[in-house]
Amino acid sequence: MDYCSSCGGRVTLRIPQGDSRPRHVCTQCGMIHYQNPNMVVGAVCMWEDRILLARRAIAPREGFWTIPAGFLENGESTADGALREVFEEAGARAEIERLLAVYDIPEIHQVQIFYLARMTRAEISAGIESLEVGLFTWDEIPWGELAFPTVKAILKDWQRLHQGDAVSRRDFWRPRPPEPERKP
Amino acid sequence: MDYCSSCGGRVTLRIPQGDSRPRHVCTQCGMIHYQNPNMVVGAVCMWEDRILLARRAIAPREGFWTIPAGFLENGESTADGALREVFEEAGARAEIERLLAVYDIPEIHQVQIFYLARMTRAEISAGIESLEVGLFTWDEIPWGELAFPTVKAILKDWQRLHQGDAVSRRDFWRPRPPEPERKP
Ligand SMILES: [Zn+2]
Ligand SMILES: [Zn+2]
Known part of the structure; x- marks a missing residue:
């Protein structure tokens, strides 16, 4: 600035x-x-036992798979923002089921909030930021082609939490501990 | 701009x-x-069964009581930010126990994240943004002199949740529904 x-x-x-x-x-x-830090909102969005993923049409990590997520806009709640991203990136209408996780990524000045959502009808279509979209069972998830470490983390959190009640809280890329002092 | x-x-x-x-x-x-929206972080901070409150020395709502909270800074996690506010406003050292609530206030472009924290020693002192600080049992809380609706809400959430596991999620000041159409 x-x-x-x-x-x-x-x-x-x-x-x-x-x-x-x-x-x-x-x-x-x-x-x-x-x-101040920026907020990213997204959703692990389900249809029956399948998880909605989108393959990115834009940098960074073009061609890799992600859950729908993006920057929160002024004037919307985090839940509304997550549902907007689900619709914009994957053409799906959904409802929020619960809060799933809060991730801190202080090194890139981001806080990410993820919800568990459920599609209200069986329609998906790639938005302009997606190459393709798909509904994956746990075993079908393209683990080797996920876009970001946070995508893998939130899917693991979903697996661990979707039947429980605890909200995951992760601190990514924490500042390294200070260097040990040098001897004189 | x-x-x-x-x-x-x-x-x-x-x-x-x-x-x-x-x-x-x-x-x-x-x-x-x-x-993009701004993040506010804060903590319901406990010493034994008492809750740490600070009386505001600054506008808005000067002279009214609040839990320690403020804007998240670049480079810190939401948990670290909450503990920083606890120290800056009330001179207390504390540890995070759990995530307590996520509040959306889209009309003022804010997301507020609150933690439950526990003081690690029995020391408090008013910071420059506080007139005084105090540790209150539930029945001693100055309910008529709280600074913001969110302070009352998070105290109620704490009461409801501090023994349970669910994270509260509230949407404050949601946009009003559209006006009913006028008959011609
Ligand atoms: Zn210019
Ligand atoms: Zn100027």
Whole structure:
């Protein structure tokens, strides 16, 4: 960030009074521009005992399989956002059954929230961000062609949790522990 | 948003190709500026059977009581963010026990994630955003002086859930249903 979105002035990185972190502060109007993590929402979406997957038509990981997921939009709830992604990427209408997992990925400034959803009719079709879509039993899942580590993780969480009640909570790519101190 | 944070050019609201929503697009460099919901993280933080509350020293709702909570920062997990707020606002060191609730507040573009935490020693002190801090049994909670509807909600969720396993999920201030059509 180089310019103020409010007045077009140059911004500089400094710690505002009463704050403890450097922020982008406008040199012209003084506005503080906070930068916060993004939310990704998605769903493990079922039809009977099958799981809905979409093969990505876009970078990153074009050609690999994922559950429907994407950035939460302003004005929608996380559940509504997950159902929107299910429809946009896989053409399926579904209902939320329960919260499944909260994943933290601080290194890429993301929090991901996943729901368990159930299709309300047996229709799927690839959206513009998908090459193809399919409904897979557990044994048919293309484990070697999944797009992201989080996709594998949420499928494993689904297997572990879809009959239980506990919501999974994972912290991905945690900062490494500090280097051990060097001897003088 | 009036100016591009990358080049300082004017931005205009239009629907980019392949998108379905209006975005702030730079008229000079073409950059698309997405605006996404913010995450608030907080904790119902316990010492024995008492709940840690802080009385707000800042607007909005100065002078009213809240659980420690605030905006998630880049580079931290939701759990770490909740513990940071517990320390910054109430001077308490704590450990996360479990996820307690996910609240959606789409009308103010917020998702709030609350944890159950447990203090690791009996020390509390008001941070600069707090007038005072206290440890309250259930019956001592100042119900008439709570800062936000979500504070009351999370305390009720804690009561309902702290012995169980289900994570609460609430959708606050959902968009009202459309007005009934007028007869001609
Ligand atoms: Zn400015
Ligand atoms: Zn620009």
